[in-house]
Amino acid sequence: MIILVDDEKKALMLEQVYIAEMGKYVGENVTLKGWVYNRRSSGNIRFLMLRDGTGIAQGVISKADVSEQTFELADRIPQESSAVVKGKIREDKRAPGGYEILVSELEPIQIAENYPITKKEHGTGFLMSHRHLWLRSKKQLAIMRIRNVIISACRKFFDSLGFLLVDAPILTPSAVEGTTTLFETDYFGETAYLSQSGQLYMEAAAMAFGKVYCFGPTFRAEKSKTRRHITEFWQIEPEIAFAELDDIMELAEKFVAYITEQVLVNRAEELKILERDTGPLENVIPPFPRISYDEAVDILNKEGSSFKWGDDFGSPEETLLSEKFNKPLLVHHYPAKCKPFYMKRDPQNPQLALAIDMLAPEGYGEIIGGSQREDDLETIKKRIEEHNLPQDAYEWYLDLRKYGSVPHSGFGLGLERTITWICKLPHIREAIPFPRLLEKCYP
Amino acid sequence: MIILVDDEKKALMLEQVYIAEMGKYVGENVTLKGWVYNRRSSGNIRFLMLRDGTGIAQGVISKADVSEQTFELADRIPQESSAVVKGKIREDKRAPGGYEILVSELEPIQIAENYPITKKEHGTGFLMSHRHLWLRSKKQLAIMRIRNVIISACRKFFDSLGFLLVDAPILTPSAVEGTTTLFETDYFGETAYLSQSGQLYMEAAAMAFGKVYCFGPTFRAEKSKTRRHITEFWQIEPEIAFAELDDIMELAEKFVAYITEQVLVNRAEELKILERDTGPLENVIPPFPRISYDEAVDILNKEGSSFKWGDDFGSPEETLLSEKFNKPLLVHHYPAKCKPFYMKRDPQNPQLALAIDMLAPEGYGEIIGGSQREDDLETIKKRIEEHNLPQDAYEWYLDLRKYGSVPHSGFGLGLERTITWICKLPHIREAIPFPRLLEKCYP
Numbered sequence: 001m002i003i004l005v006d007d008e009k010k011a012l013m014l015e016q017v018y019i020a021e022m023g024k025y026v027g028e029n030v031t032l033k034g035w036v037y038n039r040r041s042s043g044n045i046r047f048l049m050l051r052d053g054t055g056i057a058q059g060v061i062s063k064a065d066v067s068e069q070t071f072e073l074a075d076r077i078p079q080e081s082s083a084v085v086k087g088k089i090r091e092d093k094r095a096p097g098g099y100e101i102l103v104s105e106l107e108p109i110q111i112a113e114n115y116p117i118t119k120k121e122h123g124t125g126f127l128m129s130h131r132h133l134w135l136r137s138k139k140q141l142a143i144m145r146i147r148n149v150i151i152s153a154c155r156k157f158f159d160s161l162g163f164l165l166v167d168a169p170i171l172t173p174s175a176v177e178g179t180t181t182l183f184e185t186d187y188f189g190e191t192a193y194l195s196q197s198g199q200l201y202m203e204a205a206a207m208a209f210g211k212v213y214c215f216g217p218t219f220r221a222e223k224s225k226t227r228r229h230i231t232e233f234w235q236i237e238p239e240i241a242f243a244e245l246d247d248i249m250e251l252a253e254k255f256v257a258y259i260t261e262q263v264l265v266n267r268a269e270e271l272k273i274l275e276r277d278t279g280p281l282e283n284v285i286p287p288f289p290r291i292s293y294d295e296a297v298d299i300l301n302k303e304g305s306s307f308k309w310g311d312d313f314g315s316p317e318e319t320l321l322s323e324k325f326n327k328p329l330l331v332h333h334y335p336a337k338c339k340p341f342y343m344k345r346d347p348q349n350p351q352l353a354l355a356i357d358m359l360a361p362e363g364y365g366e367i368i369g370g371s372q373r374e375d376d377l378e379t380i381k382k383r384i385e386e387h388n389l390p391q392d393a394y395e396w397y398l399d400l401r402k403y404g405s406v407p408h409s410g411f412g413l414g415l416e417r418t419i420t421w422i423c424k425l426p427h428i429r430e431a432i433p434f435p436r437l438l439e440k441c442y443p
Numbered sequence: 444m445i446i447l448v449d450d451e452k453k454a455l456m457l458e459q460v461y462i463a464e465m466g467k468y469v470g471e472n473v474t475l476k477g478w479v480y481n482r483r484s485s486g487n488i489r490f491l492m493l494r495d496g497t498g499i500a501q502g503v504i505s506k507a508d509v510s511e512q513t514f515e516l517a518d519r520i521p522q523e524s525s526a527v528v529k530g531k532i533r534e535d536k537r538a539p540g541g542y543e544i545l546v547s548e549l550e551p552i553q554i555a556e557n558y559p560i561t562k563k564e565h566g567t568g569f570l571m572s573h574r575h576l577w578l579r580s581k582k583q584l585a586i587m588r589i590r591n592v593i594i595s596a597c598r599k600f601f602d603s604l605g606f607l608l609v610d611a612p613i614l615t616p617s618a619v620e621g622t623t624t625l626f627e628t629d630y631f632g633e634t635a636y637l638s639q640s641g642q643l644y645m646e647a648a649a650m651a652f653g654k655v656y657c658f659g660p661t662f663r664a665e666k667s668k669t670r671r672h673i674t675e676f677w678q679i680e681p682e683i684a685f686a687e688l689d690d691i692m693e694l695a696e697k698f699v700a701y702i703t704e705q706v707l708v709n710r711a712e713e714l715k716i717l718e719r720d721t722g723p724l725e726n727v728i729p730p731f732p733r734i735s736y737d738e739a740v741d742i743l744n745k746e747g748s749s750f751k752w753g754d755d756f757g758s759p760e761e762t763l764l765s766e767k768f769n770k771p772l773l774v775h776h777y778p779a780k781c782k783p784f785y786m787k788r789d790p791q792n793p794q795l796a797l798a799i800d801m802l803a804p805e806g807y808g809e810i811i812g813g814s815q816r817e818d819d820l821e822t823i824k825k826r827i828e829e830h831n832l833p834q835d836a837y838e839w840y841l842d843l844r845k846y847g848s849v850p851h852s853g854f855g856l857g858l859e860r861t862i863t864w865i866c867k868l869p870h871i872r873e874a875i876p877f878p879r880l881l882e883k884c885y886p
Contacts, residue, residue, distance in 0.1 A: 016685060018605070018653070033685045035650070035847040053653025053684070054605065082847035110818075110848040132647035132839045133846060141652065148608050155598070162461070162497065165591050169877040170613070170637075170660050171626075171675055173885050183614075185628045185637065187674075188664075192884045194613075194628065194637075201877055204575035204886070207478070209584065210461070210496025216660060217613050221631075231630075232614055241496070242459060242476045375553075396575045396886035403576060404478040404525035405553040434612040434644055441635045442616050443647070443839035 020054035022099040025089045032057055032085045032101060035136070036077050036112075046074040048103070049096075050085055051136070058095040059085050061103045070106045080136070082109040124427075131434060132443045142270035143430055146263055147419050151215075153262035154236045154413070157255055158213045163238060166205040168198025168214040174393035181220045183231075194219040197412060200342070200397050202239035203373060206408055207400055213238040225438050226315060227427040228365060230416060232436040239410030245354045245372045248409045249330055252358055252368050253286045255413070256328055260284040263422055276424050280362055283326055290330040293352070296321055312338040313357075318365030328367070329359045341383040343371040356411065364421035370411020377401035463497035465542040468532045475500055475528045475544060478579070479520050479555075489517040491546070492539075493528055494579070501535070501543040502528050513549050523579070525552040567870075574877060575886045585713035586873055589706055590862050594658075596705035597679045597856070600698055601656045606681060609648040611641025611657040617836035624663045626674075637662040640855060643785070643840050645682035646816060649851055650843055656681040668881050669758055670870040671808060673859060675879040682853030688797045688815045691852045692773055695801055695811050696729045698856070699771055703727040706865055719867050723805055726769055733773040736795070739764055755781040756800075761808030771810070772802045784826040786814040799854065807864035813854020820844035 017030040034052030041047070044063040049056055061074045077083065086105040091098060116126075117133055127134045134140055159165070171185070171192040183194040198214035205212040215236040222229055238255075240247065260281050263271070271278055291299070300307040300317055303324075307317055312334075322329055336345055336353040346352040358368035374380045380401055384394055419431035429435040434443065460473040477495030484490070491502040504517045520526065529548040534541060560576055570577045577583055602608070614628070614635045626637040641657035648655040658679040665672055681698075683690065703724050706714070714721055734742070743750040743760055746767075750760055755777075765772055779788055779796040786796040801811035817823045823844055827837055862874035872878040877886065 020605075033849070034653075053607070053649075053651060080846040082849040109850075110844075112846045115846055130839075130842075132644075132842060135648065135651040144607060144609065144652065151608060152598075152602065155595075159595065162463075164496070164587060165594060166587065166876045167660070167677065169675060169879060171662075171879050171884055183628045183630070185626045187626070187884050188666075188882050190882075190884065201575075201886075205578065205876065206496075208496060208578040209587065210477075217610070219614075223631075232612060234610065393885075396573075399573075399575060401553075403523040403555045403558055406476070406525040407552075433609045433648065436612060436614050439631050439633075441614055441630050441633065442836075443644075 018054040019050070019052045019057045019097065022055075022057060022089050022097065022101070026091055026099065027088065029086065029088050029104075030101070032059075033109075034083070034085075036079055036081045036083060038079065039074065039077065041075065046071065048074055048077070048085070048106070050083070053141070056096050056138075057085075058092075058100040059087065059103045059106075060100055061106065065102065065104060066106070070103075073106055073108065074103075077106075077108060078112045078115065080115045080133075081112040083107060084109065124429075128429065128435070128437075128440065129442060135433065138273060140430070142267075142273040143419070143423055143425070144433065145270050146267045146274075146423055147415075147431065149263055149266050150259055150415065150419055150422065153259045154215060154255075154415075156262075157258050158236075158238060161211070163211045163213045164205070164209045166202065166209065166212045166214055167216060168195060168201040168237075170195045170217065170219075174200070174390070174397075181222045183219050183221045196220055197235065198237050199239065199410060199412065202237055202410060203400055203408065204396070206239040206241045206410070207404060207406070211238070211240050223438060228315060228417060228420075230428055230432065230435050230437055233417075233428075233432065234415035235412045236415065237410060237412040239408065241406050241408045243372075243409040244407055245332065245356065245409060248370050248372075248411050249290065249332065249356055252356070252370065252411055252413075253288050253328075253330070256288075256358065256368070256418075257284050257286050259418065260422065271423075274423050274425075276422075280326065281422065284328060284361075288327045288330055288358070289325050290332060292332055293334045296331050299324060310335050310337065313366075315365060318359050319363040322359040322361050322365055323363045326361055328361055330356055331359065332356045339371070341387040341389065342373050342380070344374045354409075360417070360421040362421065362424065364417070366414075367417045367421060368411050368413045370409065372407065372409040375401060375405045375407055377405065461497040462493070462495045462500045462540070465498075465500060465532050465540065465544070469534055469542065470531065472529065472531050472547075473544070475502075476552075477526070477528075479522055479524045479526060481522065482517065482520070484518065489514065491517055491520070491528070491549070493526070496584070499539050499581075500528075501538040502530065502546045502549070503543055504546045504549065508545070508547060509549070513546075516549060516551065517546075520549075520551060521555045521558065523558045523576075524555040526550060527552065567872075571872065571878070571880075571883065572885060578876065581716060583873070585710075585716040586862070586866055586868070587876065588713050589710045589717075589866055590858075590874065592706055592709050593702055593858065593862055593865065596702045597658060597698075597858075599705075600701050601679075601681060604654070606654045606656045607648070607652045609645065609652065609655045609657055610659060611638060611644040611680075613638045613660065613662075617643070617833070617840075624665050626662050626664045639663055640678065641680050642682065642853060642855065645680055645853060646785075646843055646851065647839070649682040649684045649853070650847060650849070654681070654683050666881060671758060671860060671863075673871055673875065673878050673880055676860075676871075676875065677858040678855045679858065680853060680855040682851065684849050684851045686815075686852040687850055688775065688799065688852060691813050691815075691854050692733065692775065692799055695799070695813065695854055695856075696731050696771075696773070699731075699801065699811070699861075700727050700729050702861065703865065714866075717866050717868075719865075723769065724865065727771060727804075731770045731773055731801075732768050733775060735775055736777045739774050742767060753778050753780065756809075758808060761802050762806040765802040765804050765808055766806045769804055771804055773799055774802065775799045782814070784830040784832065785816050785823070787817045788822075797852075803860070803864040805864065805867065807860070809857075810860045810864060811854050811856045813852065815850065815852040818844060818848045818850055820848065 038049040048059040354372035481492040487506040797815035859874040
């Protein structure tokens, strides 16, 4: 190896110490750079809290140690002003992070205007239109750091199992999940759609590479205004040649357990900031309960729901079911008529599709949807017809059934729904840096 | 750790051995599953080459060992038919991969129709419209496996340096790189654009988290039909608070060296399949040559080009420049008028922007573009006006200059251009699984 990346300063050459690394510099004079998070005063001492994205440092400004100007600045420098702070680092158990800096110099870079996000409660609409600033808050940073670990865990899981990452295209000529919720664009005179799922492409890739996955943004122009819907969301979609329904149930279970474990192991502090009770997460260990759609309907009816066999579960049903179990729940064998064209029917009962959903516990509902795929050419042709889909756009997809068709299965995990559940957020909009909601495409 | 993913079979439970792992099962009876890649006969022996995405296995079918039916099948089973092959594995240095399987059973799953991709030369148009099948070829698999390593290397590089991955939105209200090359879509009655770059969002994120990057698909509706253009391509875009032009030159250099090294170390076999001369790649070690735009113009003019100061480099200029050096080349300080509004001007000479490009060697041209960003509120307001951009859409971006503005810099690396160069491909379209080209959005 010619290059080993193990020292931040070596590769970045920045002349600053990051707050998360203060502990390495006890007794040394260093330069911190960041933004004023908070300040308070006590007699001849001013405390300045500085954040830099890696942590929050307590700066101690003693009237005796600094110029009159600096001391006066420390009294009035507004929140979110940017500044360079120089001084000596010392241990102090009472300081956040366990260290503080005895400030000798405080040099403002830019004095901030009145920061719009204050300590008082803000309405969601206000926070959402200030998302670019809201991200600076402690809680949002914690969520983003958990998101980061979940994304890494997804990739690590499939990479270590020998899956090949195959990026699916976003611009597509065909619709996977029905045509009513598509964003469309003019593609040099033709109509192209924003992908709702990479699945069909993953089927092609699985026939080439065996085990594959994609992980990218997908789009649904859904007019739903619920706490579970955003129009742009990331999905991770594995697809496996020669895998059948049981194989992907097994895989989905291990996958979700692995993700949860990685968050517990690597993001304990962030879960604490979010006041997330970790008990339910520690319980996410295979095997997960598995029930058929029929059994799920029985449970719903016993609970007093008037839900009818043959309908698809909505949010109320998912919530009710997922609250009945203390682990993620696998529901399998759905009525074929409420599922997409590409799902294989159960040979024992052609009214049923070889489909699975995984519902997150604590009322969070669906995080995974998957199925064994129809692999017979004539059957899939018939389904495309029945669903009134344009045969031309699917010619290439039919080829997969002409040239070495094999049993194959896959699923998609919704990244933001998973984050929402793991962080126990009240709404999915906080699970993605810049959420896109119905009538909300700003900033 | 409750779950450790170190055994493919453990997590997948598939009753098959993958070809890449045959060496672990010498002397054992196993089941392989895959597609017929090729076959030939020699007296009473038939050789069946089976591919499964992890490798190609030689199956040896001896007339004495199998039923008459099986032997006859081995004589006529068409290319790309899917099949289950059972038999004993033995070492054989002449076999691809060093092992072969003595077939006792050959069970077809689906007999393929006449496979359209044959050994004869096919035109590009034909291969492109059969991309879903073309991916099955050895060379395309090698490219995709190199792509995979490059993607992992990008993430590993920034993750290990403490950068936070912050996904930028695809649907955006504003245009980063000018408005002429935008794909647009109706967003519940308003117009939204497909992102050309995540940069502006990364600037917001850098003010929140210090060091960030995004890595996702971006879009340019460019009408260029060159070997360097696709309309949908992936970009990795780091952005760093408090970093200046020199810092990102340093970082870009180490980043590209790291990627190249990772490919050399982990994908030697694939580079061989592509007949890629690795000499030029082994040379990609920092420091890279650095020249100013002015110097670049001198070189061009000395080489007989009539290129004029103030114009932007096109493909011919980039090719000429990058062929003059045997390492990636950093060009810095471009004329401000040919660069976007957000770049900071050189305080020494306001005609120049604090911009860098990195040109890949061997004539491949630009793979990285970056700059220090304008951080002064009044200046950036003026630029937005000068560029006739809609001020409303940039309100949030201006906020970043009101609340703790700091010097900051970043760059974007074009993933597919990097792959094209590292694999030494003749055209960028082979660097992505499902390329989107001018007038080509299929499959």
